[in-house]
Amino acid sequence: MSAAASSPPGEPLLRVEELRVEFPSEDGLVHAVDGITYQVHSGRTLGIVGESGSGKTVSSLTTLGLTRRQGARISGRILFEGQDLVTLPEEQLRAIRGNDVAMIFQDPLSSLHPLYKVGKQLIEAVRAHRDVSKAQARARAVELLGLVGIPDPARRVDEYPHEFSGGMRQRVMIAMALANEPKLLIADEPTTALDVTVQAQILALMERLQRELGMAIVIITHDLGVVAEMADDIAVMYAGRIVETASAARMFAAPEHPYTWGLLRSIPRLNGPREEDLVPIPGTPPSLISRPSGCHFHPRCPYAQPDHARIDPPLEPVPDEPSHHVACLLEPDVRRNLWVQLRAGSTPEQALAEVEPPVAPA
């Protein structure tokens, strides 16, 4: 994609290490994020994929320090340009928020203040970090609206959010995030609330702006189509953990985790056989208060063996693929055989029967 993507990455812009976020609640401790590690380089895009409740949003909000006042217990490190954002005092963190690290959210209507003109909201974003006059900030606001492709920005800067369409609102959110040319943009489900055609426009806009500004993007989504479009690297999250991480190309060509297989097989493909059924992942995401023992995915995994309810798999490199990590207890060749079967159109049961001898119940 960009020049930075093909060059060998140096020091990452953002490095999250063993991040753990827990919320005390009346029903018990919510393990929202359970020791995740990832990194993003300037100019690159990381896609974090998972179902709702997998901890992907909480981990990003924590990057900006936005879970602190909710009483979250946070441990681990979030290194941004060498500074640990977990321990940074609030006032210094505020100087980074919206300046070096910006975030856009899922629902642009509720994320914009309904009673303020978009111009005012943009001016605020500029003036929070730059000592400029109102007139200068306003000029910048108009410029930003033009940059994100809003027609007639000089007029629309004086309109209220409810006077914009959904796609245009998300453009306003993006303009606001870009107000101070951040080095890192975190986009939390930026297209989920939008029409499909508008989704494509917003993604294209983000890619263009990334090329122009050279920023890193972390895009959080449940939609594999979005990460296929945008991401250089992908991390798949399940129950507060990263269960698989690889380059985007590798993730789509040779996924290793049964949960990733499930995600891939539950999206429709235009070039697939017409009679091919979509395969949903059975069951529901686990409660983050009382998570399943062993491998957290085992209750929903068609290939789970009895001892998988006991052993908690670590995230380990795949043999011969040091940049591809997976947390799965199945043997590597079993996983590969299963995926070959699944890709050929077998159901999980058929695939399992095919590969049965090596994975006979313990």
Add this chain to the structure above:
Amino acid sequence: MIRYIIRRLLWGVALLVIVAALTFVLFRILPTGNPALLRAGRDPQPKLVKEIEGILGLNKPLLVQFWDYLKEVFFHFNFGYSYYSQESVKSLIAERLPATLSLTVGAAVLWIVSGLTVGVLSALRRHSFADRVAMGISLVLISAPEFWLGLIFLYLFASDIGVVKIFPGSGSYVGITSDPWKWFTSLIMPWVVLAAGSAAIYARLMRGSLSEAMREDYIRTARAKGLPEKDVVRQGVRAAINPIFTLFGLEVGLLLGGAVLVETVFNIPGIGELNYKAIQSSDFPVTQGTVLLAAMFIILANIVVDIAYAYLDPRVRYS
């Protein structure tokens, strides 16, 4: 917008006619309601009563009486004359209005400032010790009847009968034009007593409204932008204030029609006190006049609130 305002005003007039009709009928069918009988002395001669009825126009059919009244009110702005003092109701009301206005405006400023301040602070420090104390006190103030609170204040602080003689007591009210300082000191206790209950209600409302607003997505956006926390709170307050404004407008409208209890306890010659005395002595024209005035204030307050809402919330549009 102009068309909307005109339509609302016309409806307001229609409502006033209905209010006038209701009070007119109500006071004339009351058993003690014959003012001629009341004025004819201790052992009234039927002939004298008839005569007085003739003078007051009470022998005409009710409908004709009502029509005469409406004509005077709406075309000549004349509310009739008191049965007792013969003074015009208009001048009686004009005499009393400044006192009610002073009482209401002062109390309104007091309760909105104190209520909102406490509400905001409580919302930002929910479940803290200070929040619990403030909400506890507010519950007491909401539950305390005004007349009781008024008597307690008089007993504690009045310069004549009080335990600690600080503020001028009951009946010390003077007009602002005759002596501004005395006007101010005499109203301190009435203001506090009238404002107490409302301040408590506003504090609780603001607390709820603001804590809800602070959980909204746009507050998260404001924080993500890196705004200082005081600006983040200001955005929350801006969103939380609208429902409170509605209540405020209506309550002020209601009080302008006379704060009967507080005016009576502190013996302030306002509209409420005038009305109270008029009802006691079956002085129909005065009662009718004060009731119409109160209705007018409430209707106007409603219209003002609705129009102001279009400016407070750009999503609201009238057609």
